[in-house]
Amino acid sequence: MHPVDDPWSFVTTSQSRSSTSLPDTVTNAAATPEKIQPYAALGLKQDEYLKIREILGRRPTSGELAMYSVMWSEHCSYKSSKNYLRQFGQKVSPKMKKNLMVGMGENAGVVDVGEGWAVTFKIESHNHPSFIEPFQGAATGVGGIVRDIISMGARPVAVMDALRFGHIDDPDTARIVHGVVSGISFYANCLGLPNIGGETYFDSVYQANPLVNALAVGVLRHEDLHLANARGVGNKVVLFGARTGGDGIGGASILASDSFSAGGPTKRPAVQVGDPFAEKVLIECCLELFKLGLVEGIQDLGAAGISCATSELASNGDGGMFIDLEQVLLRDPTLTAEEILMSESQERMMAIVTPEKLDDFLAVVAKWDVETSVLGEVTDTGRLIINWRGEEIVNVEPRTVAVDGPVYDRPVAYPTWIDALQADTTASLPRSADLRTDMLALLGSANLSDKSWITNQYDKYVLGNTALSFPDDGGMVRIDEESGLGFAVATDANGRYSQLDPYRGAQLALAEAFRNVAATGATPVAVSDCLNFGSPENPEVMWQFSKTVEALSDGCLELEIPVTGGNVSFYNQTGDQPIHPTPVIAVLGTIANVGRRIPSGWQDEGNNIYLLGI
Amino acid sequence: MPTILVEVMPKAEILDPQGKAVAGALSRLGKDRYTAVRIGKRFELTVDGPVDDAMLAEVRGIAEDILANTVIEDVVSITVTE
Amino acid sequence: MPTILVEVMPKAEILDPQGKAVAGALSRLGKDRYTAVRIGKRFELTVDGPVDDAMLAEVRGIAEDILANTVIEDVVSITVTE
Amino acid sequence: MRIGVITFPGSLDDRDAQRAVRLAGAEPVALWHGDHDLAGVDAIVLPGGFSYGDYLRAGAIASHAPIMAEVIDAANAGMPVLGICNGFQMLAEARLLPGAHTRNAHQQFIRRDQKLSVENADTAWTNQFETGAEIIIPLKNADGRFVADDETIRRIEGNGQVVFRYVDVNPNGSMNDIAGVSNERGNVVGLMPHPEHATEPGFGPDMTDAMRSGTDGLAFFTSAIAALTRA
């Protein structure tokens, strides 16, 4: 039994733990309803815990509690944002749906770009891990978003990074900036993905809460589209890629849904370490599996690891799955069942494979030296059942874990300070008599300075298709070498505008990204967004959030381009002080022939210069 | 001049991709009696003057704060040679 | 299980920019009694079964051929622990 | 003319090298590190990337790949072999080329459009250049600092084995500004910059007259074709 005052006793890596310790079984859970469980330390509220007991008709086993706690975390369940994000699916015109092959809800949205090609893209945050361990945090952020792209059946072809750091003169800023930039450089360069653009911005509101948002784009032929579902009774559930270790255990709920001050170092879970080489091999291996038609469904393992992959695959498929957790290949043999369920070890994928194709599947995986194990199969029980050492430790309806988590209508309050902030216009700023001084101050400011010290650490040449990148307004990549078909992407955000007026700030960011894509010569076709906010439990933050989503969905309807996916990152705050609301908007465009791109910068002597707009 | 040797290894529970790659290479070359390879760092600090307790304490601090990243690495030994 | 420890250092005549960078960082922090810092590698090979002379000879070969590049590095020690 | 491009786990610019071979007028042949088979090719390119993550040392683990036995035999028999970036590191680790590579002096990955001088236009991969020509080729690496002992440096400088030198900026601290070297016979050449990324207008390095227009890399591949045609 776990004493309440040490709720982490089953998720630490203490040496004393014996690897033969008996797991908490379903039978045991039914027999010991009175057992006290550490739900609060795992980030669950009391009513959420009671809800789990109600769903199961008994107390959860420790394994089930681990699964529910990570999957019902803000990070995985979108419990505070779900009610708002619906607007992206509601405010749509027929034109917005026309080229959409996969919309929101899957790992990444997919857009038909013609000639039998499709493009998938998504932007995601890795803010909190990047503060704790900037290099590995940023590196694994790139790794995670790239796996989302592979799991759609696409070849990843480009990345971008939107970064926000604290004040440039703060002593801690250098640690974070250089760690983050070299982490992104290391991981993406090593994967062979060109970096085609991004943003870098310094402001003290991000001091102890930097924003590291990574975007990846992939291309695929229409017939290669894959989805994350487990269908076909008897089909095998296969885990492949890196071995499972003690990385980021509890990370999904603790790292991503609480402020840093809570917890403290003793409970701080191990950070994840990325291995881009393993991921590169995994990409090539997956693409070969797709080409040979050897997988029925596929899902990457990110936050919440096996808990997430099994419950999501089962929910999106026939509903039943049996897993023998002992088949998971471990890096650390002392891991407990609960730790294996929660581990966030990187560079892993889960596939559904028919029994007839299993041998061919294993042959391809062996060719790439990727480790694999068959964990179980799709069943018709409607339950996700997980065994460990011959005992049943999980028996749940998968949708209750992955889909029907709690949804909150959090209180919303208009921030009273905003009127004063808006009233404090530039009129009150001192005017300097000297334009030269103002100009020099601007030129010397961190946010307007040249970013090539960052972009020079990023490979833009690899794959040979980069048509535009820094210092252009948007990145552009050729998809088809024969026809010249290509896509362009730009990301933009302005937290200061959003702080002043979250509705108009979000629309300005959307409009800027839209313009940046249009300015390359491409036609904007889709949006992905990463919404970085403070705590949703703060009604003023929730108001900012509600205005932002309303603004984006209205704006997208107006511009007639759909939101195909994105990410919400809450709890970006230091103590009680939230960051500025920072929706980072990525717009994707298409262009029939990248040869007709329009670079930024003066091109030829004698060209005329025009200023357009109002 | 005396040299202080600081040795740093990746924490046991943290993935060591380098070690993994070398272990794989060894087994592909038919050298398969090595069940694991882990790769750490070896720092040689050359010191001007004698090494006393105060200096050793300072090195201990440097090792934890600068030479190792204690989020993912452990300082496994500090020794003086010569 | 026994562990074989192989230690590799950059050759003395080869510039070690990483070591230089660390030395620079130390002196900027006011820790200026360190006249040089050199950074090498520490390999821990876990072995299945006892370590005999044949195995040690094999490890010596592996160290020279794979673990170190003898154009720029020296194998400075091979020891068995546990 | 068939030019093989070997893919290792972690190779990144292999398809780019194949494209460059095609643009230069030869037939690219994909080769696999795990095979003991050169498929009858006339020349070989070891492409750029991070084989085995560049763990241990860049190129070190790949230099022990099965196919390297055949590459070493072919190189010693006079077949043109080009190592680009990671391929250069592998050739050095395999001792087909002199010297070694360490981390860039400034400790960071660097990508830039690099000016080089062609110091020796008499190799299998440079015969379409003039000696002394200045070319612009993209460079991108983390472990690109060429080092060797004094004796070796003296020898390769004396033999004309220094094939390329960095001009204006030494991007990684390489000794004597050395960007690329050859073996004594001149059939094996390795360099850190990436000629395959300067072969297609619109996707190459910036040149003084137009952005992304550089195609100075094509001559590497046409040189190999010329060397083989002459042979």
Ligand SMILES: Nc1ncnc2c1ncn2[C@@H]1O[C@H](COP(=O)(O)OP(=O)(O)O)[C@@H](O)[C@H]1O
């Ligand atoms: N973190 C980053 N990653 C990749 N590219 C970046 C990053 N920061 C800035 N850039 C690129 O550098 C160029 C200049 O950026 P910036 O100074 O923000 O100009 P702008 O205001 O025109 O976007 C752009 O092409 C942008 O994409």
